Amino acid sequence: MxxxxxxxxxxxxxxxxxxxxxxxxxxxxxxxxxxxxxxxxxxxxxxxxxxxxxxxxxxxxxxxxxxxxxxxxxxxxxxxxxxxxxxxxxxxxxxxxxxxxxxxxxxxxxxxxxxxxxxxxxxxxxxxxxxxxxxxxxxxxxxxxxxxxxxxxxxxxxxxxxxxxxxxxxxxxTGRVYPFRQPIEHGPRDVGEAGLRPIMEGPDLTEILQRLRLDANIGAGDLARLIEAAHQQAAEHLFDGVESAQIMSRDLVIVHPAMPLSQIAALFQLHKVRTLPVVGPDGMFEGLVSETDLVRTLQKPDDKPNGVVSRLIRAGRDVAEPVAADVMARTVGTASAVTPLGVLIDLLAEGGQMAVPVLDEGRLVGIVSRADLIAALAKAHHSAIEAPANAQTAND
Structure with a gap:
């Protein structure tokens, strides 16, 4: 049968x-x-x-x-x-x-x-x-x-x-792409910034299809989309049960779009953080400012490598000092309170962001930094180790 x-x-x-x-x-x-x-x-x-x-x-x-x-x-x-x-x-x-x-x-x-x-x-x-x-x-x-x-x-x-x-x-x-879509070429990335997402170039995808004898049935562009969708699906199920709301920081230090960079530099130095969210007067999230953004904006070629934050604070004496809105990253990956931990790992592993804002209808309710993520992964690892040990103790 x-x-x-x-x-x-x-x-x-x-x-x-x-x-x-x-x-x-x-x-x-x-x-x-x-x-x-x-x-x-x-x-x-x-x-x-x-x-x-x-x-x-x-x-x-x-x-x-x-x-x-x-x-x-x-x-x-x-x-x-x-x-x-x-x-x-x-x-x-x-x-x-x-x-x-x-x-x-x-x-x-x-x-x-x-x-x-x-x-x-x-x-x-x-x-x-x-x-x-x-x-x-x-x-x-x-x-x-x-x-x-x-x-x-x-x-x-x-x-x-x-x-x-x-x-x-x-x-x-009618919303279909024709002629055939070609796979997007990934831009060059620094070492350590590849993240968990596999980087597949067009020739690599074509070689895979030819090896599996599927090149007549599916194109490299569609294979790239399938890999992307599969990766996203896998990320959503990674560490099932752990969501943004469980690991995000709620005690936030925020900056306003018109805040001068010298004041933002002082906040970085005071709170020992590397990324600060920018929130508008209406309470809506507008972007992220990182230490890298400040250094890239205000550091001059003849600056010495030491004391960057101090020089940023002194730059506040300039009349035309840039503000947060001038340097912040407006297009960033965001999450909701129920975003799975796997998706957060994917966003932070890409290397372009040091933190993921958690939004509720556009309003900032928390932020997940790399430190928060590492703490969550460490906790999950210790729990996985302790569970068999506790089970063995109970059996004894």
Missing amino acids: TRFRAILRALGPAVGPPRLREMLRACIGSGVGLTLCVFLVRLTQLPLAAEGPDPTLLLIAPLGATTMLAFAVPSSPLAQPWSALVGNTVSALVGVAVIMTVHEPWLAMGLSVTCAMLAMMLLRATHPPAAGVSLGVVLTAETVRPMGFSYAFSPVMLDTALLLLVAVGYNRL
Whole structure:
């Protein structure tokens, strides 16, 4: 029975159920796209005699399959403009070459598809509907042969290009990225600032996909998004049960946007902290000021390395002294009272922040510094060690 279920599972659907909104988006887009393509084909054709063929007949049947890919799965590497345009065109060229040289239909059919697939793979333009283009050339050889190689450019290339133009516009209007998104290149980081988040470059992701033979099914950009989502999900479950509210500091030292840097430097020296939150008159959080921000702003090239804080305090004598709003970091990672500890670790491990503000509807209610985080991790570690020891004592 177990084997039977395994067989049924293997033969069952391999794709999860799509959302109704996405189904409607893709289906409506396919219909609109193909209809507009027909209209554009009519506009691009030269006036035909009354007894001439209907321009609509210049559409190729495999275009329906291309439509399915471009509108329903626009993130697939098989649906990208290069794959579709080059794949369809080169397959048509191969098909025409075959019917020009091979006169046995049964041989021409298999040969056209085989050579078309080989050409697509060599050009890195794998597009499944294109195999149908080459086969269609053989099946309609009597009609295509008089047109010769021009058939590959009109209607095949023309049809594909027009459809792809519609697909680009429709997908972007409906919130999908097309053409294919490329992975974001990570900027260089100093040693020790990599954090827990893995840094994967585009070539690394491509190499992984090629090694697993998945490069035809998923692109490097989408793999980067999957890794990011998986990392975020793992961070949320790390140290389950421990949240920001349990470890954050509530006794806060804050600064105002108009506070001079000399006063902020004095607060750093007095309270022995490295980051101070900036809170506006309305009580809303506005940003963070760190010691690094102060040093970067006020330290001059000829300053000596000793006594930086003292020099910052003396800088208050200057008339045009900068204030907190001039140097604070406005775009920072924040948390809520229920943010899991794993997410906080991720934010602080990135290296760009020394503390994470905890907000409640934009108002500052606490702050988690690296010291708070280390204390929480140490407590969790000691608890993990003491639990087996206590259990052993109880058994004795």
